[in-house]
Structure formats: structure tokens, C-alpha cells
Amino acid sequence: MSAPTVTRRRPRAGKTLLSVLGLVLSLVWVFPVYWMVLSAVTPNARLTASTPSFLPVHFTLANFSSVLGDSGFGGALRMSLMITGVTLVLVLSFAFLGALAISRWRFRGRTSFVLAVLFIQMLPAEGLFIAQYKMLSTVGESAPVLGLNSVLGISILYTATLVPFTIWMLRGFVAGVPAELEEAGMVDGLSRTKAFLRITFPLLAPGLVASGVYAFLQAWNEFTTALVILPAEASQTLPVWLRSFLSASAARGIDWAEVMAASTLIAVPVIVFFMLVQGRMTSGLVAGAVKG
Amino acid sequence: MTTTTPAGPTAPTAQATASTPPSPIAIRRRRTPATPYLLLIPATLILLVGLGYPVYWQVVTSLQQFGMMQQFGAPPTFVGLDNYARIFTDDRLWAVVGRSIVFCLVNAFLTVAIGLGLALLMRAVHGAVRIVMQVVLLLAWATPLVAAVTVFRWLFDYRTGVVNWLLVQIGLEGYDGYAWLAQPLTFFFVATLVIVWMSVPFVAMSLYAGLTQVSEEVLEAARLDGARPGQILWHILLPLVRPVLAIVLLLQIIWDLRVFAQIRLLQDAGAPISETNLLGNFIYELGIGSQDFAGAAAVSIFVLLLTVLLAAPYVRSLMKEDAV
Numbered sequence: 243m244s245a246p247t248v249t250r251r252r253p254r255a256g257k258t259l260l261s262v263l264g265l266v267l268s269l270v271w272v273f274p275v276y277w278m279v280l281s282a283v284t285p286n287a288r289l290t291a292s293t294p295s296f297l298p299v300h301f302t303l304a305n306f307s308s309v310l311g312d313s314g315f316g317g318a319l320r321m322s323l324m325i326t327g328v329t330l331v332l333v334l335s336f337a338f339l340g341a342l343a344i345s346r347w348r349f350r351g352r353t354s355f356v357l358a359v360l361f362i363q364m365l366p367a368e369g370l371f372i373a374q375y376k377m378l379s380t381v382g383e384s385a386p387v388l389g390l391n392s393v394l395g396i397s398i399l400y401t402a403t404l405v406p407f408t409i410w411m412l413r414g415f416v417a418g419v420p421a422e423l424e425e426a427g428m429v430d431g432l433s434r435t436k437a438f439l440r441i442t443f444p445l446l447a448p449g450l451v452a453s454g455v456y457a458f459l460q461a462w463n464e465f466t467t468a469l470v471i472l473p474a475e476a477s478q479t480l481p482v483w484l485r486s487f488l489s490a491s492a493a494r495g496i497d498w499a500e501v502m503a504a505s506t507l508i509a510v511p512v513i514v515f516f517m518l519v520q521g522r523m524t525s526g527l528v529a530g531a532v533k534g
Numbered sequence: 535m536t537t538t539t540p541a542g543p544t545a546p547t548a549q550a551t552a553s554t555p556p557s558p559i560a561i562r563r564r565r566t567p568a569t570p571y572l573l574l575i576p577a578t579l580i581l582l583v584g585l586g587y588p589v590y591w592q593v594v595t596s597l598q599q600f601g602m603m604q605q606f607g608a609p610p611t612f613v614g615l616d617n618y619a620r621i622f623t624d625d626r627l628w629a630v631v632g633r634s635i636v637f638c639l640v641n642a643f644l645t646v647a648i649g650l651g652l653a654l655l656m657r658a659v660h661g662a663v664r665i666v667m668q669v670v671l672l673l674a675w676a677t678p679l680v681a682a683v684t685v686f687r688w689l690f691d692y693r694t695g696v697v698n699w700l701l702v703q704i705g706l707e708g709y710d711g712y713a714w715l716a717q718p719l720t721f722f723f724v725a726t727l728v729i730v731w732m733s734v735p736f737v738a739m740s741l742y743a744g745l746t747q748v749s750e751e752v753l754e755a756a757r758l759d760g761a762r763p764g765q766i767l768w769h770i771l772l773p774l775v776r777p778v779l780a781i782v783l784l785l786q787i788i789w790d791l792r793v794f795a796q797i798r799l800l801q802d803a804g805a806p807i808s809e810t811n812l813l814g815n816f817i818y819e820l821g822i823g824s825q826d827f828a829g830a831a832a833v834s835i836f837v838l839l840l841t842v843l844l845a846a847p848y849v850r851s852l853m854k855e856d857a858v
Contacts, residue, residue, distance in 0.1 A: 256763075261659040267652065268663075268670040274731065275673050277696065278685045290694050336576040343573035350567075353853075355574065360852050362585060364845040366792035368814030369837040372821035372830045373588030373595070402584020405577050410852075463678040465795040466814070470822060481680040488684060489802060498688050509681035516676035517669075 278509065281502035282306070289498050305503035309487075315504075317476060318483035321393070322462060325479060328397040329461040333404045334454055338446075340405070341412035346421065363406035371470040374399055378471060391477040399471065400461050408453045415449025416442075455519045462512060480508050589838065596831035617828045626808070627816070627833065634791060634813045637722060641729050641793075642786040648730060649737025650779065654767065656742050668739075675735035683799040686728045690714040715803040721810050728796055733789070737782050744778035745771060777851075784848050788841060794818065813837055 280298055281289055288300045309315060343349075344356055375390070378399075382389015389395055419442050427437035465481040472478060478486060487504050491497050596617050598610040621627055652671070656664050674682075690697050692713040701709035714720045748771060756766050772779075794814030801807055801815075811819060817837070821830030 257658060257660060260655060261663040264655050264659040264663045264667050267655070268667050271674055271731070271734075272670045274682065274685045274689060275677060277689060278681070281688065294694075294696055294699055332580070336580055339573040340577035343570035347567075347570035349570045352570070355578075356856055357849065357853065360849040361842055361845060362581060364788060364841055364848070365585065365838060366788075366814070366841055368792045368794045368817060369834045369841065370585065370588050370592075372817060372827060372834055373591045374584075375822065376595075376827060377588055377591060398580065399584045402580050405580060409577060413856075459676075463680070465680050465799075469795075469798070470818070481678060484680050484684060485799060485802065488687075492802075496691070498691065498694065501684060502688060505681040505684045509677050512678050513673060513676040517672055520672055520676075 275509075275513075278502050278505050281499055282506040283503075284499055286497050286499035305499045306507065308500055309504045309507060312487065312504075314475070314478065314483050314486065315507075318478050318480045321472075321477055322479045324393045325397050325400065326458055326461045328393060329400040329404065330454060330457055332397065332401040333408050333457045334450060336401065337405050337408035337412055337453065338450065340409040341416050344409070345413045345416040359406040359409055363410065367403065367466045371467055374467070375470050391472050391474040396468065396471045399467055400464065403467075404457045404460055408457055411453045411456065412446075412449055415446055415452075418449075419445045451519070455515070459512065459516065484508055592831040592834050592838075595828055596835055598828060617832045621829050621832045630811055630813055630816045633811075634793075637726075637793070637812060638787060638790040641726055641733075641790040642783060644726065645730050645733045645786050645790075646737055646779070646783045649734045649782070650741055652734065652738040653741035653745055654771070656738070657745050671735035671738055674731055675739075677732070679732065679795055680799065682732055683728055683796050686724060686731075687715070687800065687803055690724050692716075713804075715800055715805050718806065718809045721800065721805045725793075725796055725800055728800075729790065729793065733786060737786065740778055740782050741775055744775040748774050781848060781851060784844070788844050788848070791840065791844070792837070 280296075282305055283298050283301050283303065284295070285300055285302050285304065288295065340359075344352055378388070378390045378392075378395045381395070382392070386392060387394055388398070423441050423445075424434075424437045427441045428434060432440065463481060464479070465485075468479045468482050469485075472482065475486065484504055488496070488501050491501055595610075597612060597614060599613045599616070652667070656667055659667070677685075689695055692698065692711050692715075697714075698709045698712055701712075714724050752770060753766060756770055761769070792814055793812055797810060797812050797815050798818070801810055807815075807819070813833070814837075817830050817833050820826045820833065
């Protein structure tokens, strides 16, 4: 009888030790985020002092007001909102139809399509942006609404990039709603469309939310394509604007307090949003991509 | 592929419908074969416009002379593989390729190793600590790339950065005013820190999810048989998460091969550009910087082919999942 108690007690001592290690690592990992927020609420004069303070003892919101007063911020925010909005609508509707097709029907060419989708989602923006730049600059000569620096132009590129993975992610959700449920509805006298709208569609809502959040985050945070496709200062999105803001600040010896306030303004809403929906999203990611 | 032989996932369904009485849905499916194609039209169109045409343009451009004359509207001339020959005999390209591969492998293996360590640690710690770890990892995961790189630039700022301050505090006076981002080696060290910091959460969470799938009964049985924690780890946990581990490593390799934004943003701090460029940055310089579109297209094709090659095992594993 003594053996089990021994084996049970030894892991417990180890568990405490490992828990301490886990906490230390958590501190290390969270430090950059903490430092960003802390610097954002500290006057720049304190940041350049010889000894940094690790607690918000000189709390101020002045940095935020000077960032919000920057002429570029409002425009970049509007640009980001519009691009993300258009992208979200296009991605969700196109991917939803695509996911329906590949999970509810077996048809000729299905495997090829799925194969293509899976490969396409791996293609790096870095291997395409030169061609996309040339394409949009050519189109822009005759139709500026689709050219470089346009909301629609980059939204189309974002949609193309995000549709494959979104199809794949939604496919898991659509496959999770058994076709038999729809059949039962049809047996009870619903038309095919009504059966779909009343039975299947509501069950897909979590999947749509999860993929919508994924697409939103990707489009909102995207930097590489935006840097290339939106070269005009007036059409920068928030991530590209943050880079210009830092460069402009660097010309005057970098006001890190302001730069961190700008980073915080961009990061914190995204972080909060991500945390709120992460349960749904990670389960979606896992269901769709990594494991079945 | 499937247009000639509808093999793979199609076969089991066909058998199933043949052996069971046809349901209304099965009849409907057979009668309206046009529906799935109609549903795929929007997605296919946007893919053709947004990605298909650019890839086509790159293939064509990489086979053409695209110099000053063409910028001003002269018809391009077909030059075969000249651009490839020109680019691939350029030592600059091979320096970049070598650097990208080393950087990619170091980052991918570091990320996966640390992620695995954290996932195992999360299994072993108290519940409250596990929640703290998960929240912290999510924080890092959710931080937008540009914000993350900007913060690391601040942490490693040569004059007032907290890293140099800490190093001086523990007695390393040499780091007073040390410019991390001004030399290639320390530049890539900082870049690695950013990338690992950002990428570990996905790996750790995926592996942790994989580890929780291991049934408690199996572990209990092993414990009753007297297996030590090390043995359980090596002979039960690791083999069971190996499929997830392989996929995550592969994804990390693919993602780290295309690192562009982090490098570009860190270069702004005054790094020697030509010595810190990775493949994506090289293409950017070539195309947007020096307007050598043909050369940039050739390198892009190379990157795309490399990605497709690397992605093949991942896609195969996903296709298996699709067949189920």
C-alpha cells in the first residue's frame, strides 16, 4: 500500500516546481506586451531616464491623445475598416458557397479543387506581390477604383488569399451538420431551400463566426501586401501607418512613448477581440486544419 | 486528376449509395450535378483574378526581357530562361537563399522545441498556472505582427532599450548603447526572438490540444505498471502527438521561409539591408526597389515552387482527412 502514496507524492513536489517554472516563463512571455502598454502610459521623458520604472508610477494618457491627434491615424483607421469589411463580406459569402459544394456533393473535379485549394492557401504573399502590384497598377490606369491604393483592389487580393483556408475551415463545420437533418425537414414537408435555411444554416452560425473572426484578423493585421499595394500615404492601413509613424518619429529621435501608445491602440482591440472569441476559433482551427 | 478517374474519396460514397436504398438526397445529388459547380464559381473566379493571373503573369514575365524599353510601352521580347540564368548565377541570390534556409530551419526547430516544452509543461502544472500560461500565450498570439516587431525594436533600442539596461545592470557594461540591429548576426538574433515569441503560442496550443487527446486510462495503466514520468513522456505521449508534431513543424518551416515583414520592419532601425535580406525582401528590393520585374518574377516562381514542394506532405495529410 505504500508504493502508490510515494508515487503520488513525488509528482506533487515536482508539480509545484514545474508550476513555478510555468509562471516564470509566463512572465517572460507576457513582458513585451506589458512593456508596450506600460510605455504607452508613461511620459517619454521618463522612458529616456537612466533607470526605467517597471510599474506605472507616472501614469498619463497624453501619449494616446497625441497619437489620436496625428493626421494619419483617422484615415488609416477608416481605410482598415473599409478593407476589412469588404474582404469579410466577400470571403464569407464565397467560401460558404464553396464549402457547401465540396462537403455536400461528390462531383467530378472535386478532389482536384480541394487539392488546389489546399496548395493555394500555402502560397506566400512574398511570391506574388510583385505580380499583384503590376496587375493593379495596369488595371488602375483605366479603372482607378480597382487599382493601386484602392479599397476594392486590395480587398480582392485579400479575398483570394483568404478564401481557400476559409473554405477548408467551413467545410469541417458543414460536414458536421448531417445531411439527414435536412432530409428529415424535407420529409416533414419543407422545400429544399427552406430546409437548408431553417435547419442547416442556424447550425452553421458558429462556424461562420469562427471563420469570420479568422478572416477579420488576417485582413486587419496584414502588412506585406498592404505595403506593396497601397503605396500612397493617404491610403495606408493601420499596420503600414504604424511603420510610417515610427519612421517619422525616428527623424526626431523616436518618441517611444507615442510609438508604444500607437502600437497599443492597434494591438489591444485585436487582442481583446481575439481573447473573447478564441475558444470558438481555436476549436474551428483545430477542426478545420490541424486535426480532425 | 479526378476528371479521368474518380478515385479516392469518391469511391466509398459510391459504394455506400449502391449498397443502401437511395435516399432522396442521393437522388437529388445525382439529378442536379450543376449545383456544386455553380456554388464554386465565385470562389474560383476570385482565385483566378487574385492569384491565378499574377502567377501566370510571373511565369510569362520571367521568360521575357522587361527592361527600360518595356517600362515605356515597347512590346516585351521573349528571352527564354535568360532571366533565370542571370538571377541564379548571381551570388547575391545564393547568399540570400542560404541565409533564408538557415534562418528558416533555426526558427522552425526552435519554435517547435519550445512549443513542445511549453505544451508538456502545461500538462504538468497546477490548473491555475495552466490558465495563466494559456492566457499569456494567447496574448502573444493575438498581438498584431507590426505591433510586436515595434515593441521588440523598443526593447532592443540601443540608447534607452530595457534589454541593454538589464544587461548593464547584471554587469555586462559592454552592452551600454549596444546597437543590436546594426549587425547581421545580432539582427537575426532579435528577428529570431520576435518570430519565436509570436509563433510558439500556435505550436504550444496545438500540441497541448493533441496531448489532451491522450486518454487518461492509458496513462493510468502505464503508471500502475510502474512507468516513470520520463518513460511515459518518451514511450506514450511523444509517439501519440507525433502526427501533430510533424504537421506543426512543416507549417512552421513553410511560414518561416517567407518571413518578410519582420525583417523589413527591423531593417528600418538602420540595419545593413543587403546583408539582412531574406528571400521575400530580396524580391521586394528587386521588383519594387530596382524595377527589375523579370528578375523578381523569376525569384518569385522559385519561391512558389519551393513552397509547393514543401507543402506537399501537409496537403497530403489534409487530403487524407478529407477522404474520411
